[in-house]
Amino acid sequence: MEFLRPADWGEALAAKAEHPSAVPLAGGTDVMVEINFDHRRPEYLLDLNRIAELGEWQTDTEYVRLGASVSYTRIMESLSTELSGLALAGHTVGSPQIRNRGSVGGNLGAASPAGDSHPALLAAGSEVExxxxxxxxxxxxxxxxxxxxxxxxxxxELIRAVHIKKASGPQQFSKVGTRNAMVIAVCAFGIALHPDTRTVRTGIGSAAPTPVRARAAEDFLDAALEEGGFWDSGKTLPPSLAAEFATLASGACNPIDDVRGSAKYRRHAVSVMARRTLGWTWESYRAGHTGGTGGTGHNGHTPEGDASCV
Incomplete structure (x- = not known):
């Protein structure tokens, strides 16, 4: 195994062009596990740790440009307002040591259906640079x-950054696992209210071959909120509306049976998470709409690994 260590981004791109099979290495929280267990033996490792710009971010009026190597810890500490859903997801990632090293860019590169950042990125609205x-x-x-x-x-190609829409309304993330920490998701759900566009976006993890949005659920809720005047009134959502949203969200899943859970369980869990996270985010929106402080909803907490919630 040959170790490539470029000094800057230009050198990294040149090295990747010369050695297309080279595996990028930054936090190493996925790659090193695979190598240590002999599940992967790449010919080249491309170390990106000397490239400072990958660990930086910039903000404008609408988006955060998040460098590919920005750690979950830094997102949680410095971007919990702008990227509230992603920060909540960060709290469920592994241990503090993993959160100090792991990054959204690495999570995207691994492209696991169970990647913890993926539902939040889908719900917020993001582009991968x-x-x-x-x-x-x-x-x-x-x-x-x-x-x-x-x-x-x-x-x-290499991932340079992720452009994530800044939160204009409450966001939430919920994850079900077999224990409360350091666990891969059985399934996960993210939701973001976008009052600026009067839309709702979702993200589902570990319940299909890829992370997916529940588009039918989004379309239903967008129409219901608009037709019912909910955005303007801030009134309570009827249970029947939340139940239909949950059913449609569950219908977006295409899960499998595996050692972590059955397909039936995953569909049910996504339905419960969709209903609950919608309730938390909408109550937070109502609080802000009526002069309260708003926030992320449900006191900013997510039931990480809370199998009892389903």
Whole structure:
């Protein structure tokens, strides 16, 4: 195994062009596990840790441009307002040591259906900035995942940053696991209210071959909120509306039976998480609408690993 250590982004792109099979290494929270267990033996490792810009972020009026190597810890500490759903998801990632090293760019590169950042990225609205010596492009996150642990990167491309829409309303993330910490998701659900566009977006993890949005549920809720005047009135959502949203969200799943849970359980869990996270985010929106402090909803907490919630 050969170790490539570029000093800057240009050198990294050149190295990837010369060695397309090179596996990028930054936090190493996925790659090193696979190597240590002899599940993967790449010919080249491409160390990106010397490239400072990958650990930086910039904000404008609408988006955060998040460098591919920005850790979950830094997102939680510095971007919990702008990227509230992603920060909540970060709290469920592994241990403090893993959160100090793991990054959204690495999570995207691994493209696991159970990646903890993916539902939040889908719900917020995001684009993945990728680049090669041939040029750069931005891929909508819902088009980035192409299969189980497969993504839309060309063999000579690297992830440079993720452009994530800043929260204009409450966001939530919920995850079910077999214990409360350091666990891969049995399934996960993210939701974001976008009052600026009067839309709702969702993200589902570990309940299909790729992370997915519950588009039928989103369309139903968008129409119901608009037709019922809920955005303007801030009134309580009727239980029947939340129940239909949950049913449609469950219908977006295409899960399998595996050692972590059955397909039936995953569909049920997604339904429960969809109903509950909608309730938390809407109550937070109502609080802000009526002069309260608003926030992320449900006191900013997520039932990480809370199998009892289903």
């Amino acid at each position: 990728v680049e090669s010596v041939r040029g750069s492009r931005r891929i909508p996150v819902e088009e980035f995942f192409t299969g189980v642990k497969r993504n839309a990167l060309a063999e000579d």
